Amino acid sequence: MAITAKAFKYGDDINTDYIISGKYKFKSADMEAMAVHAMEDLDPHYYEKVKPSGGFLVAGSNFGMGSSREQAPLVLIHANTRAVLAKTFARIFYRNAINTGLPVVECDTDLIDDGDELELDLAAGVLRDVTKGIEIPFAPLPPVMAQLLADGGLVEHFKKHGGFAVS
Amino acid sequence: MSTIPGKTIAEKIFSAHSGTDAYAGDIVVADVDFVMGQDGTTPLAIRALENMGVDRVFDPAKVAVVMDHSSPSPIEGVSALHTMMREFGKKTGAKVYDVGCGVCHQLIPEAGHVVPGDLMVGCDSHTCTYGAVNVFSTGVGSTDGAAAMASGKLWFKVPDTMKVTYSGELQPGVFSKDLILALAGAIGVDGATYMALEFHGPVVDALSVDARMTISNMAIEVGAKAGLMRADATTLTWYEGRGSRAPQPVDPDADAVYAEEITLDASAIGPQIAKPHAVGNVSAIEEVAGTPIAQGFIGTCTNGRLEDLGIAAAILRGRHVHPDVRLIVAPASKQIFLDAMEVGYIRDLVEAGAVLVAPGCGPCVGTHNGVPSDGENVISTANRNFKGRMGNSNAFIYLGSPATVAASCVEGVITDPRKYFTGEGA
Numbered sequence: 243m244a245i246t247a248k249a250f251k252y253g254d255d256i257n258t259d260y261i262i263s264g265k266y267k268f269k270s271a272d273m274e275a276m277a278v279h280a281m282e283d284l285d286p287h288y289y290e291k292v293k294p295s296g297g298f299l300v301a302g303s304n305f306g307m308g309s310s311r312e313q314a315p316l317v318l319i320h321a322n323t324r325a326v327l328a329k330t331f332a333r334i335f336y337r338n339a340i341n342t343g344l345p346v347v348e349c350d351t352d353l354i355d356d357g358d359e360l361e362l363d364l365a366a367g368v369l370r371d372v373t374k375g376i377e378i379p380f381a382p383l384p385p386v387m388a389q390l391l392a393d394g395g396l397v398e399h400f401k402k403h404g405g406f407a408v409s
Numbered sequence: 410m411s412t413i414p415g416k417t418i419a420e421k422i423f424s425a426h427s428g429t430d431a432y433a434g435d436i437v438v439a440d441v442d443f444v445m446g447q448d449g450t451t452p453l454a455i456r457a458l459e460n461m462g463v464d465r466v467f468d469p470a471k472v473a474v475v476m477d478h479s480s481p482s483p484i485e486g487v488s489a490l491h492t493m494m495r496e497f498g499k500k501t502g503a504k505v506y507d508v509g510c511g512v513c514h515q516l517i518p519e520a521g522h523v524v525p526g527d528l529m530v531g532c533d534s535h536t537c538t539y540g541a542v543n544v545f546s547t548g549v550g551s552t553d554g555a556a557a558m559a560s561g562k563l564w565f566k567v568p569d570t571m572k573v574t575y576s577g578e579l580q581p582g583v584f585s586k587d588l589i590l591a592l593a594g595a596i597g598v599d600g601a602t603y604m605a606l607e608f609h610g611p612v613v614d615a616l617s618v619d620a621r622m623t624i625s626n627m628a629i630e631v632g633a634k635a636g637l638m639r640a641d642a643t644t645l646t647w648y649e650g651r652g653s654r655a656p657q658p659v660d661p662d663a664d665a666v667y668a669e670e671i672t673l674d675a676s677a678i679g680p681q682i683a684k685p686h687a688v689g690n691v692s693a694i695e696e697v698a699g700t701p702i703a704q705g706f707i708g709t710c711t712n713g714r715l716e717d718l719g720i721a722a723a724i725l726r727g728r729h730v731h732p733d734v735r736l737i738v739a740p741a742s743k744q745i746f747l748d749a750m751e752v753g754y755i756r757d758l759v760e761a762g763a764v765l766v767a768p769g770c771g772p773c774v775g776t777h778n779g780v781p782s783d784g785e786n787v788i789s790t791a792n793r794n795f796k797g798r799m800g801n802s803n804a805f806i807y808l809g810s811p812a813t814v815a816a817s818c819v820e821g822v823i824t825d826p827r828k829y830f831t832g833e834g835a
Contacts, residue, residue: 259795264774283797304599310534312550338550400461405560406438
């Protein structure tokens with residue numbers, strides 16, 4: 243199923259402290275309350291811009307560098323971020339995103355401008371910049387991750403198989 | 410002549426733990442020897458375990474949870490999370506390190522929970538620290554951590570390895586922190602994304618385990634998955650009376666295949682500073698010397714060990730912290746605190762005007778214990794200087810060695826510490 247939403251564009255090396263500051267991450271386990279602070283140190287208005295009708299977080303290289311906090315993909319999800327599109331991702335964030343159900347797409351984000359209307363069909367492997375009328379190619383997920391996503395994330399994978407059943 | 414390609418440390422450890430002949434790029438499901446979580450990540454792991462319908466851990470002797478990031482609790486929300494962790498420990502038998510025990514990345518190796526040759530995961534990005542003692546250790550998120558706690562296994566992509574060699578020798582007043590900051594400056598914050606680093610060379614061989622941990626700790630700051638070193642006589646001596654199991658040192662093969670190799674001449678490296686707001690924003694200290702500071706911090710999983718406190722104490726002994734500066738010190742563990750008291754470092758530091766806070770992460774992660782004010786410059790021995798890291802996005806964090814932080818706190822401005830090691834101390 244295709245997701246259509248606006249692009250909200252940021253730069254390179256967005257770290258997990260920017261995505262959700264450590265000072266909030268310890269306050270509670272309530273992701274809904276924490277989500278209002280998503281991306282706050284970089285863009286204080288991220289939540290109010292993205293929450294109402296959803297959005298794609300578009301970034302440069304090395305998105306999600308830094309800590310292992312799973313609150314990072316979780317607050318983005320709770321802020322109604324439909325997917326993160328970046329040139330490259332930091333390793334732990336990438337795994338955490340898949341595990342928690344936040345789609346992550348590696349593609350040439352130089353082709354996308356802030357405010358562009360995007361359409362993403364993960365299953366079909368198609369990303370369109372509707373504003374520019376172009377299709378943007380992206381690499382498919384590694385098979386093991388596709389398998390975990392197909393099961394509905396790591397928790398569901400475990401419930402289904404009673405442990406790891408990846409090949 | 411064998412045609413089978415040699416293996417890196419990472420490839421050997423993943424082969425041994427997955428029962429496969431693993432090479433870089435392979436996906437393996439591997440047995441983990443230990444799983445750790447801290448107070449910022451364990452609550453989500455506990456929730457993931459509940460969602461999986463799992464009410465035990467695979468082996469209570471191989472799981473520990475540590476209250477270090479916000480500890481003792483500064484606020485009710487954290488108190489509730491700590492309670493959740495204590496109850497998890499009671500229910501599952503997992504080891505609980507309560508407030509004041511110290512930073513997870515000191516406690517896990519210090520207690521001998523991991524030994525050379527092990528594979529372990531921790532729900533904290535600086536889990537890469539134990540690469541210094543020949544453990545393939547890496548940071549994972551809470552859900553991956555929960556899967557490992559439940560099953561004793563996790564899936565991995567066997568990483569490529571970048572071989573980092575430090576040639577030459579360290580100059581007086583220059584420390585392992587400067588070596589790893591120099592690497593971050595050279596290759597950038599994504600220079601080794603998804604790779605393991607292997608550290609080699611005479612400079613590394615000559616370092617203590619404390620100093621080696623500083624280097625491995627920051628492997629993640631260049632994007633790496635692990636920061637591995639060989640287990641040599643220094644490592645094995647350090648493990649005497651410590652390990653829960655016999656060390657199984659893993660050396661790389663002489664013909665191991667490295668994706669990249671880089672050599673840095675330590676003789677040419679002086680004190681390094683990572684400037685705000687990125688760890689890769691590194692310059693020689695000469696460029697920033699004279700920058701006024703309001704707060705210094707010595708501690709963390711990077712530089713809160715006995716040797717670090719000793720270096721700071723040597724500079725501060727008989728001197729005083731500048732009147733415009735606050736110096737906060739957090740020993741990395743209770744044992745280090747006790748050892749530092751025993752040898753007099755704590756007295757030296759406190760008499761010089763330092764404020765001691767509980768063993769743990771201290772102000773590094775911005776939850777308590779020294780949040781800087783707007784516009785203030787902080788010099789810290791930590792591993793991250795992201796905007797807002799210490800709890801105020803309007804502050805500026807500089808990273809350096811314990812010697813650089815101590816010297817800067819004496820003078821009130823960022824200071825080259827080398828003069829304190831060459832008999833020309835201020």
